[in-house]
Amino acid sequence: GAVVSQHPSRVICKSGTSVKIECRSLDFQATTMFWYRQFPKQSLMLMATSNEGSKATYEQGVEKDKFLINHASLTLSTLTVTSAHPEDSSFYICSANRQGLDSPLHFGNGTRLTVT
Amino acid sequence: EDKVVQSPLSLVVHEGDTVTLNCSYEVTNFRSLLWYKQEKKAPTFLFMLTSSGIEKKSGRLSSILDKKELFSILNITATQTGDSAVYLCAGNSGNTPLVFGKGTRLSVIA
Numbered sequence: 001g002a003v004v005s006q007h008p009s010r011v012i013c014k015s016g017t018s019v020k021i022e023c024r025s026l027d028f029q030a031t032t033m034f035w036y037r038q039f040p041k042q043s044l045m046l047m048a049t050s051n052e053g054s055k056a057t058y059e060q061g062v063e064k065d066k067f068l069i070n071h072a073s074l075t076l077s078t079l080t081v082t083s084a085h086p087e088d089s090s091f092y093i094c095s096a097n098r099q100g101l102d103s104p105l106h107f108g109n110g111t112r113l114t115v116t
Numbered sequence: 117e118d119k120v121v122q123s124p125l126s127l128v129v130h131e132g133d134t135v136t137l138n139c140s141y142e143v144t145n146f147r148s149l150l151w152y153k154q155e156k157k158a159p160t161f162l163f164m165l166t167s168s169g170i171e172k173k174s175g176r177l178s179s180i181l182d183k184k185e186l187f188s189i190l191n192i193t194a195t196q197t198g199d200s201a202v203y204l205c206a207g208n209s210g211n212t213p214l215v216f217g218k219g220t221r222l223s224v225i226a
Contacts, residue, residue, distance in 0.1 A: 034214075041221070043216050043217065107158035107159050108158055109157045110157050110158040
């Protein structure tokens with residue numbers, strides 16, 4: 001069964017509004033979660049590493065004020081796309097792995113965001 | 117800079133064919149290599165390889181790692197249309213996020 005749950009799976013919003021995406025680890029604690037973005041027919045692009053109890057680490061070129069990440073508990077990380085614009089339309093995927101360096105990364109089912 | 121390179125980028129085969137997907141990596145403090153299958157949604161985990169020469173197998177899929185030559189292959193025998201997907205390879209150093217390749221888009225036609 002799924003080990004990482006992501007919600008919502010699909011969201012359509014108007015330009016200028018904010019959208020929150022939730023990522024939950026099921027039956028395990030994740031001190032670190034990862035947020036990816038994927039454009040059509042392209043590979044995963046790491047946006048940021050979400051750290052429980054501390055600030056997220058953003059990849060170069062990703063605006064931290066645009067993509068707010070909160071990892072308030074060991075099982076929940078959220079990504080908020082603030083003041084969304086059509087160019088933010090994309091597929092956003094979160095991931096987490098169980099404790100231990102050798103446990104595989106598991107992905108949520110992704111959120112398809114469409115900004116009109 | 118760590119990198120993972122997959123080849124071919126795309127592949128079209130007929131049902132029943134056998135395919136081999138390639139993945140080479142340069143990952144500092146390498147610990148493992150992972151293969152994922154991505155259809156319409158998020159990637160699903162296939163294999164994690166940590167040791168050279170030990171084949172991992174799941175049904176018609178198998179994979180092996182060569183830590184000396186820094187590559188891995190994913191084999192799919194007797195392909196089916198349901199195998200059509202993007203196959204992603206990723207290198208894991210343990211302390212940093214996975215480094216993904218660009219993927220191989222496999223299309224299996226009837």
